[in-house]
Amino acid sequence: MITAECINCGACELDCPVRAITPAPSQFRIDPMVCMECDGYYPVPRCQWVCPVSACAPERESYLFKARALTNRGAPPVVLRAAPPAETPAILQGRLDRLQKQLALVTNKETRAELRYAMAKLQWQLGQITDAEFAEIEKFYENFTYEWC
Amino acid sequence: MARVVIVGGGWAGCAAALTARQAGADEVLVLERTDSLLGTGLVGGIMRNNGRFTAAEEMAALGAGELFVIADAAARHRNVAFPGHQHATLYDVAIIEPAVRQAVLAHGAEVWLMSRVTGIARSNGSLSAVQLENGTLIEGDAFIDTTGTVGSQSFCTEHGNGCVMCVARCPTFGPRTSLTGLAGIPERSGKRADGGIGAMSGSCKLNKDTVARDLLRRLENAGVLVIPLPRHLVNLHKLGGKACQQYASAEFAENVVLLDTGQIKLMTSYMPLEQLRQVPGLENVRYEDPYSGTVGNSMRYSQLSPRDDSLRVLGGPENVFCGGEKAGLLVGHTEAIVTGALAGHNAVRHLAGKQPLVLPDTLACGDAIGHVRAAMETEAGLTKKYTFSGSVYFERMLARGLYTTDLEVIAARVAAAGLANVYQQRVL
Structure with missing residues (x-):
C-alpha cells in the first residue's frame, strides 16, 4: 500500500528488489501479489526506507496503523432523537382528566387502585396535593396488596 | 413495526425521512457519514430559480413542501436574478442545517451521525441490514440509497484534479460508500x-x-454581483466539464458571478487564486470551499443506481430505493428533495404491499424523473446533466409548457392528477 501522500517521485520503483512497484494514474502502487515485504533482501522494506514522504507502507500492520491515524474511521455513531415533549401542566392535567374518566368506568378493584395511585402522582406533580399528602398515599400503595380487594 | 433505513443524510435523505414518516413508517433512521446533515447542501443555497420554482410548488401541492418552507425561512435573498436565471431564492448555508435537523427529528426520525455504512446483510432476496464501519449492524425493512455521487478522493484524483478538500471531508469521515454498490448492483457513470x-x-x-x-x-444588498473578468483571464473551455450545465453559459466564463449565500458563492468550478485576485475587489480573497479551489473542485456522477420511475433500485434486493444524485444525473437541492421524497413514500408503500406511486408526466417532477431515467439509458444522455433550473431539461419544461410560476395552475395540475397532498396520506 502506498498512501495518497505519494508525491510520484519514483524512488521506490527503482529500488524495489522484486519489481512490485508500478506507476498508477496519480501515484505509484505496490502489487501485493508480488511484494515480499523485502523478506530476505533488506532488514526493513526498501520502499519504506527510500520514500522521502513516508508514503510506502508495504506491511499490512503498518498500513492499518496509517489508515487509522489518517482518518476518524470506525468511531461510534452519534445518535440524535427528538426529546419527548416537555410535561407542561396542561399535558399533565389532560392526563389526569383522562384517568378520572377511566376511573368512572372501571370496576375492577386492582385497576382502580392503580388508577388512583397514578392520579395522586399527577396531582402531586401539579401541586394540587402537598408533598406530605403524597408521601402518605405512596406509603399506603407501597404496602398495598391485592388481597385487600 | 416498519423500519425504513436511509443511507445518506443530504437533502434527498432528509426529504425521504419526512415522507417515510408521513406515510406511516414506525421507525425511520437517517445514517449520515459526517457530523452534519445536508452534505453538499451545506455549501449550496440556490432554490426556486427558473423551473425549480414550479417543482417546489408542485411538491408543496403534493404535500411535501416542508423543506422548501424551511429553505425559504432561511433565505438571505428572494427573487434574485442572475445571468440566465430568474426568481432565485438564496438560503443561508450557515443556518440551514440546524433547521433541517430539527425538522427531521420533530417528525420522529432518528439521525445517526458519523455512521458510515460499509457492509450489508441479505435474506431471501431482500436487504435485511446495513453494517456501520465500527461494526454496528442496523436492521431494516426497506432501505433508501441517498448516498450521493460526490468523491471519493481516489475518484477525484483519477478523473478530476485531485482531492481539493471539499465539504465532503472524505479523509476525516471516510469516503462516500454506495448502498447500491455494496448490494452488488452494477452502476452507471455520467460521462x-x-x-x-x-x-x-x-x-x-x-x-x-x-x-x-x-x-x-x-453583494449583500442585491444578493448577486456580476463583475466582468479582465480580458486575459476569460477561459471558455472550462465550462465543458461543469456538473451544473445551467451555469455553463458564456456569461459565466466572461464574468465573475457572485451570489450571497452566507458565504460568497463563486459560480465557477475553480480558478487559480492568483487570477481571482486580479479581479477588482477580490485582491485579498481566499477560498472557503473547496479549500484548494485554486486547482479544482469535487468530482460527481460516478455511481448512478439503475432504477424505475417509482425510484426502486433494479437488479438487486427488492426493498432498496434511491433518491438524490443516485437517482440520475439530476443536479440540485430541489431535484434531490423531489426524488428523495418519492423514494421515502414508495419505500413505505412497498412495506404496505401497495402499488408504488409514479408521478405523471403532467407534472414537472414526474416528467423529470421519467425523462432522466430514459435519457440515462443512452450514451448521449449520460453526457448531459438535468435540472429544473436550466440547460436541456428546462428547455424541455418550456417546450412541454410545464414551466409556470402561477400557484393556482400548479395546484390545479396536481389536483387533476388526483395527487393533492398525497405525501401526507398514511399508507401503512
Whole structure:
C-alpha cells in the first residue's frame, strides 16, 4: 500500500528488489501479489526506507496503523432523537382528566387502585396535593396488596 | 413495526425521512457519514430559480413542501436574478442545517451521525441490514440509497484534479460508500463530452471577510454581483466539464458571478487564486470551499443506481430505493428533495404491499424523473446533466409548457392528477 501522500517521485520503483512497484494514474502502487515485504533482501522494506514522504507502507500492520491515524474511521455513531415533549401542566392535567374518566368506568378493584395511585402522582406533580399528602398515599400503595380487594 | 433505513443524510435523505414518516413508517433512521446533515447542501443555497420554482410548488401541492418552507425561512435573498436565471431564492448555508435537523427529528426520525455504512446483510432476496464501519449492524425493512455521487478522493484524483478538500471531508469521515454498490448492483457513470467520467462541481465558496468592503456591501444588498473578468483571464473551455450545465453559459466564463449565500458563492468550478485576485475587489480573497479551489473542485456522477420511475433500485434486493444524485444525473437541492421524497413514500408503500406511486408526466417532477431515467439509458444522455433550473431539461419544461410560476395552475395540475397532498396520506 502506498498512501495518497505519494508525491510520484519514483524512488521506490527503482529500488524495489522484486519489481512490485508500478506507476498508477496519480501515484505509484505496490502489487501485493508480488511484494515480499523485502523478506530476505533488506532488514526493513526498501520502499519504506527510500520514500522521502513516508508514503510506502508495504506491511499490512503498518498500513492499518496509517489508515487509522489518517482518518476518524470506525468511531461510534452519534445518535440524535427528538426529546419527548416537555410535561407542561396542561399535558399533565389532560392526563389526569383522562384517568378520572377511566376511573368512572372501571370496576375492577386492582385497576382502580392503580388508577388512583397514578392520579395522586399527577396531582402531586401539579401541586394540587402537598408533598406530605403524597408521601402518605405512596406509603399506603407501597404496602398495598391485592388481597385487600 | 416498519423500519425504513436511509443511507445518506443530504437533502434527498432528509426529504425521504419526512415522507417515510408521513406515510406511516414506525421507525425511520437517517445514517449520515459526517457530523452534519445536508452534505453538499451545506455549501449550496440556490432554490426556486427558473423551473425549480414550479417543482417546489408542485411538491408543496403534493404535500411535501416542508423543506422548501424551511429553505425559504432561511433565505438571505428572494427573487434574485442572475445571468440566465430568474426568481432565485438564496438560503443561508450557515443556518440551514440546524433547521433541517430539527425538522427531521420533530417528525420522529432518528439521525445517526458519523455512521458510515460499509457492509450489508441479505435474506431471501431482500436487504435485511446495513453494517456501520465500527461494526454496528442496523436492521431494516426497506432501505433508501441517498448516498450521493460526490468523491471519493481516489475518484477525484483519477478523473478530476485531485482531492481539493471539499465539504465532503472524505479523509476525516471516510469516503462516500454506495448502498447500491455494496448490494452488488452494477452502476452507471455520467460521462463528459470529451469521454471522461464524472463531472466537476460548478461553484466555489469565498470567505466574506477577505473581499473589499464596498463589494461586500453591494453583494449583500442585491444578493448577486456580476463583475466582468479582465480580458486575459476569460477561459471558455472550462465550462465543458461543469456538473451544473445551467451555469455553463458564456456569461459565466466572461464574468465573475457572485451570489450571497452566507458565504460568497463563486459560480465557477475553480480558478487559480492568483487570477481571482486580479479581479477588482477580490485582491485579498481566499477560498472557503473547496479549500484548494485554486486547482479544482469535487468530482460527481460516478455511481448512478439503475432504477424505475417509482425510484426502486433494479437488479438487486427488492426493498432498496434511491433518491438524490443516485437517482440520475439530476443536479440540485430541489431535484434531490423531489426524488428523495418519492423514494421515502414508495419505500413505505412497498412495506404496505401497495402499488408504488409514479408521478405523471403532467407534472414537472414526474416528467423529470421519467425523462432522466430514459435519457440515462443512452450514451448521449449520460453526457448531459438535468435540472429544473436550466440547460436541456428546462428547455424541455418550456417546450412541454410545464414551466409556470402561477400557484393556482400548479395546484390545479396536481389536483387533476388526483395527487393533492398525497405525501401526507398514511399508507401503512
